[in-house]
Amino acid sequence: MARVAMPYVMGFFADPxxxxxxxLASSAAGHHGHEGFAPYPVHGLERALGYKRSWIxxxxxxxxxFGAFCGFMMQLWMMKIDWPLIIAGKPYNSWPAYxxxxxxxxxxxxALTNLLLCLLVACRxxxxxxxxxxxxxxxxxxxxxxxxxxxxxxxxxxxxxxxxRKGVERVEHYVxxxxxxxxxxxxxx
Amino acid sequence: xxxxxxxxxxxxxxxxHPTVTARDVTADVIAPIFRLPPLTWWIGLGVAMFFLGMxxxxxxxxxxxxxxxxGLNHPVMWGSYITNFVFWIGIxxxxxxxxxxxxxxxxxxxxxxxxxxxxxxxxxxMCAGIFPLIHTGRPxxxxxxxxxxxxxxxxPQFRSPLMxxxxxxxxxxxxSLIFWYLGLIPDFASVRDKAKNPIQRAIYSIxxxxxxGTVRDWNHYERAYAQFAWISTPLVLSVHSxxxxxxxxxxxxxxxxxxxxxxxxxxAIFGGFGMVVFLLVPMRKLLKLEKYITINxxxxxxxxxxxxxxxxxYAYAMEFFAAWYSESLYERSQFIYRMTGxxxxxxxxxxxxxxxxxxxxxxxxxxxxLIGMWIISIFVNIGMWFERANIFMLSLERDHLPSSWDHWxxxxxxxMVVVGSFGMFFTLFMIYCKVMPTIAIAEVxxxxxxxxxxxxxxxxHDAGAPPPATNRES
Numbered sequence: 002m003a004r005v006a007m008p009y010v011m012g013f014f015a016d017p018x019x020x021x022x023x024x025l026a027s028s029a030a031g032h033h034g035h036e037g038f039a040p041y042p043v044h045g046l047e048r049a050l051g052y053k054r055s056w057i058x059x060x061x062x063x064x065x066x067f068g069a070f071c072g073f074m075m076q077l078w079m080m081k082i083d084w085p086l087i088i089a090g091k092p093y094n095s096w097p098a099y100x101x102x103x104x105x106x107x108x109x110x111x112a113l114t115n116l117l118l119c120l121l122v123a124c125r126x127x128x129x130x131x132x133x134x135x136x137x138x139x140x141x142x143x144x145x146x147x148x149x150x151x152x153x154x155x156x157x158x159x160x161x162x163x164x165x166r167k168g169v170e171r172v173e174h175y176v177x178x179x180x181x182x183x184x185x186x187x188x189x190x
Numbered sequence: 191x192x193x194x195x196x197x198x199x200x201x202x203x204x205x206x207h208p209t210v211t212a213r214d215v216t217a218d219v220i221a222p223i224f225r226l227p228p229l230t231w232w233i234g235l236g237v238a239m240f241f242l243g244m245x246x247x248x249x250x251x252x253x254x255x256x257x258x259x260x261g262l263n264h265p266v267m268w269g270s271y272i273t274n275f276v277f278w279i280g281i282x283x284x285x286x287x288x289x290x291x292x293x294x295x296x297x298x299x300x301x302x303x304x305x306x307x308x309x310x311x312x313x314x315x316m317c318a319g320i321f322p323l324i325h326t327g328r329p330x331x332x333x334x335x336x337x338x339x340x341x342x343x344x345x346p347q348f349r350s351p352l353m354x355x356x357x358x359x360x361x362x363x364x365x366s367l368i369f370w371y372l373g374l375i376p377d378f379a380s381v382r383d384k385a386k387n388p389i390q391r392a393i394y395s396i397x398x399x400x401x402x403g404t405v406r407d408w409n410h411y412e413r414a415y416a417q418f419a420w421i422s423t424p425l426v427l428s429v430h431s432x433x434x435x436x437x438x439x440x441x442x443x444x445x446x447x448x449x450x451x452x453x454x455x456x457x458a459i460f461g462g463f464g465m466v467v468f469l470l471v472p473m474r475k476l477l478k479l480e481k482y483i484t485i486n487x488x489x490x491x492x493x494x495x496x497x498x499x500x501x502x503x504y505a506y507a508m509e510f511f512a513a514w515y516s517e518s519l520y521e522r523s524q525f526i527y528r529m530t531g532x533x534x535x536x537x538x539x540x541x542x543x544x545x546x547x548x549x550x551x552x553x554x555x556x557x558x559x560l561i562g563m564w565i566i567s568i569f570v571n572i573g574m575w576f577e578r579a580n581i582f583m584l585s586l587e588r589d590h591l592p593s594s595w596d597h598w599x600x601x602x603x604x605x606m607v608v609v610g611s612f613g614m615f616f617t618l619f620m621i622y623c624k625v626m627p628t629i630a631i632a633e634v635x636x637x638x639x640x641x642x643x644x645x646x647x648x649x650x651h652d653a654g655a656p657p658p659a660t661n662r663e664s
Contacts, residue, residue, distance in 0.1 A: 015642050024405075037405035040212065040380070041635035047409040055413035065421070079337060079345035091349055101354040101432055105361040108425050112365040112418065116372060119414035124407040126399040130392035137383040140376070140403055142212035142641065 007034075008150040009175040011135060012163040013143055017043045019168025020144035024049035026166060027148055038134065038145040057123050061115045068110020073103040135173065147175070198481040204639050205299055210481055211643035212635045216380050219629045222477045223381060227624055230476060238616035245610020248603045249324055257327045259603045266586040266598040271325040273578040274611050277461070278318035279359065279433055280454070280574060283426055284462025285311025286366055289373070290422035293415075299490050301633040302482045305377075306473065307466050308370040309626070313618040314465075315363040317611045322355065351435040358432040365425055369418045375401050376411075377627040430454045437581065443524035444585035447512060453505035457577060460498035460544070464570030467491050471564045473623060482629050485558050492557045495570060499548035502577075506545065520590055528584050532597065536580050543573025575608075 014020035021043060027035050028051045037050055047054075073096075080086075081093035091098070120126045136143055148163065150156050156174060163172045193207055201207040252259055262269050285307040292300040323332045335356045337346050346353050378398035385391040401407070431451035438450035467488060474483040513521040528537045547569035556562040583598045622628070635641055 015644070017641060038403050039405055039408060040216075040403060041376070041632040042408045042412055043636075046405045050405050052406060052409050055410045057410055057413055058417065061417055075337065076348045080348055084343065084345055088347060088349055095349050098349040101351075101428070101435075102348060102357045104424075104428060105354075105357040108365060108421055109361045111421050112361075112368060115414050115417050115421065116368045119372070119410050120375075120399055123410035123414075126401060126407070128396040129400040130395050132379070132382065132395045132398065132400040132402070134383065134402060140380040140383045140401075141216045142635075 008156055008177065009147045010150060010156060010159040010163050011145050011147045011173045011175060012166055012169040013136065013145050013171050013173070014166075014168050015143060015170055016168045017144060019166075020146065021046055021049050023146050023163075023166040023169065027146060030162065032148045033151065034149040036147045038139045038143075038147070040138075040140050040142055040144070055123065057115070057118050060118055061111050064114035065107045065111030069103050069107030071110070072106025073099055075106075076102060135175070143170075195480060199485050201484060201486065205302070205486065205637045206482060206484070206634070206639075208639040209643070210638060212638060212641040213643075215482070215629075215631055215634050215638070216384065218479065218481065219377075219627045219631050219634075220381055220384050222623065223625060223627070224384070224386075228476065231620060231624070235617065235620045238613045238620060241609050241613025242617050243610075243613070244606040245614060248606045248610065251603065252324070253329075257325075259601065260607070261598055261600040261604050263596050263598065265589050265591075265594045265596060266583055268325075268582050268586060269598055270579075270600055270604040270608055271321045272582055273575065274608060275318050275321035275325075276433055276454075276578045276582070277575050278314045278321075278611065278615070279362075280430060280458035280461045280578075281465045282311040282314035282318070282362075282366070282462065283430060283455070283458035284466050285309070285314075286362075286369075286422050286426040287459055287462065288466070289369060290419040290426060293419040294423060297490075298637050299487050301630055301637055302484070302487050303466065303470060303491070303629075304633070305370075305373065305626075305630045306470060306628050307462075308366065308373065309619065309622045309628075310462075310465060310469060311366050312363070312370055313615050313622070314462075315359065315366060316618065317615050319359055319363060320611075320614075322352075322359075351432070351439050354432050355436060358429050362425060362429045365418075365422060369422055372411075372415060372418060373630055373633075374626065375399055376403060376632040377630065379403065380631050381627060427455055430458045437585075442585050442589055443518070443520040444509075444528070444581065444588075446521075447509065449505055449508055449512065453502070453509075456498050456501040456505065457544075457574060460495060460502050461570060461574035463491050463495045463498065464567045464574065467495070467563050468567040468571060469619065471560050471567075473628065477623065477628060479629060482634060485560075488560070488563060489557045492551045492563050492566075495548050495566070496551040496557075499544060499551075499570075503545040506541065524585060524588055527588050528580060531584070531587075533584055533587070536576050536584065540573050540576040540580050543569040544577060547573070 012023060014023060017039070020037070020039075024035075024037055024046060028049060035050060037046060039046060076099040077094060077096075080095070080099075085093050087093075134140065135145060135147075139145055146163070146166075148159055150159055160172055160174070163169060193209055198207045198210075248259075260269060260271070285304075288300045288307040289304045289311075292304075323329050326332055334340075335346060335353070346356075375398055378394050379401035382391055382394035382398050385394055431454065434450035434454035437445040438447060440446060470483055470488065470491075474480050510525050513525045516522075528534070547566050550556045550562065550566060556566070587597055588595055
């Protein structure tokens with residue numbers, strides 16, 4: 002959210018269903034760049050906010066297959082090309098015996114790619130000692146819908162729109178200086 | 191009026207009592223991290239560390255004196271160490287089964303127990319991994335097992351099942367660890383945001399990878415989690431199959447059988463669930479988590495123990511049938527030896543513990559009795575250790591060459607290592623109970639009937655929400 006320096010109007014909800022309704026309303030109202038915070042996954046929230054299905058599936062599948070290919074080729078090269086040895090009368094390319102390590106190499110490559118791609122690339126997360134959320138309850142039982150104030154609207158308009166949402170507990174504004182202030186203060190900005 | 195503990199433990203028609211809210215989940219699961227542990231925890235940790243010390247002491251002596259200090263002889267070259275190895279690898283399987291396979295089958299009861307079961311997997315794999323490494327006799331050169339460019343220009347022998355094991359176990363350990371860690375990230379964030387101490391907050395902030403819980407993040411996270419489940423499912427089935435190849439591809443009587451892979455996997459799940467029940471029954475009491483790990487959850491575990499017990503019993507019977515039907519004298523004599531030889535007590539202990547004791551789970555009263563299930567889980571664990579001893583040691587005692595026949599007799603060091611491996615496992619598990627959320631907070635919240643506590647569940651249903659969470663996902 003803080004990647005773009007623009008004011009945000011944030012509505013806090015306790016009820017996941019009403020929060021989802023607010024997300025749907027935000028999408029219907031054409032709010033671009035809106036974001037939601039949820040303490041736990043709620044079915045359909047990403048679609049309510051207009052997000053597409055996560056893209057990380059295909060790269061992981063590719064790395065899984067690539068890892069398996071590399072695992073097989075490693076064994077083939079070592080056993081047949083680099084130092085060919087006849088062991089127990091088996092052929093140099095004893096491919097059935099290479100299946101296990103081929104499989105494990107693919108799994109390992111896929112699993113590591115899955116983790117790193119999800120955290121570092123897709124979610125852009127990085128270990129940091131001072132993570133702060135707009136409200137500590139956002140990892141407990143509170144939901145938040147943050148709508149950016151673009152040139153097409155004003156804080157007052159969005160504030161009013163947010164307050165009209167059913168189930169909203171409170172509305173706050175985020176201003177680029179990094180200061181959280183309540184709606185009455187920002188009304189004078 | 192608040193429900194009683196008995197009502198919390200026996201929710202009717204839901205997985206977790208309908209009065210439990212999302213805020214309750216966070217508070218109850220995180221509470222043990224912030225409060226001083228009870229005296230029982232310190233005593234348990236002390237005992238576990240004492241046993242761990244016994245194992246480390248034995249390993250130190252072995253470094254100085256060599257492998258001769260344990261009860262290996264010719265032909266029993268694989269004794270208690272390999273028995274421990276296979277036992278602990280098997281224990282780990284329940285965690286992956288719960289976290290991956292039950293996830294794919296949409297078994298929502300897994301949410302209360304998957305975290306601890308996965309932790310159990312990690313610690314069991316750590317225990318298991320030690321044994322083949324120390325069994326090489328020169329563990330300081332164990333890195334020779336991995337293919338790396340070296341001065342001798344030699345490569346590992348990839349046609350050997352022992353090399354398959356190196357890759358299978360290391361992949362299994364790594365994948366299980368990162369799968370577990372991915373699940374922990376949102377929960378570490380919950381701990382971070384409840385921490386009052388700035389140092390604690392910083393530590394959990396780093397551990398949570400700066401998790402913010404945006405819907406965009408959840409979108410990717412859930413996809414990654416599901417992919418881990420897809421990746422881990424064939425992995426968990428393959429790992430114990432690979433372990434069984436260590437034996438099945440040899441020609442030793444009692445080992446050379448095609449039934450080993452499914453037999454080992456079923457046994458691993460059986461033993462793993464035995465350990466899950468053994469751990470969860472006291473853990474839920476000590477950490478005051480009876481609301482979340484209910485009798486219903488434990489009953490599901492007991493049903494799996496019952497089912498896998500019958501699979502394992504069938505495999506035992508098929509081993510005997512195959513030995514008889516094969517008309518191989520060596521095979522037949524091996525199985526007669528197991529039943530009637532000087533170590534027949536190992537076989538009969540295994541049969542009693544794995545095939546008879548779990549049959550009490552046919553009775554609902556036993557399935558839902560904490561004491562009953564805990565006692566049976568102990569039998570299962572003992573039985574599974576004896577199963578491995580029965581397969582490995584007794585088969586090696588009687589190979590194809592009668593002049594080489596001998597008996598395995600464990601030394602004090604053998605038994606110190608057996609007990610010590612349990613010490614290592616419980617040391618790690620008890621530390622985990624203190625510093626990490628033992629229940630998947632974010633996942634449990636998804637099965638709550640009324641997460642806000644503000645509504646009547648009937649209203650929730652009217653509002654278009656899914657019906658009250660039961661085991662099967664709607």
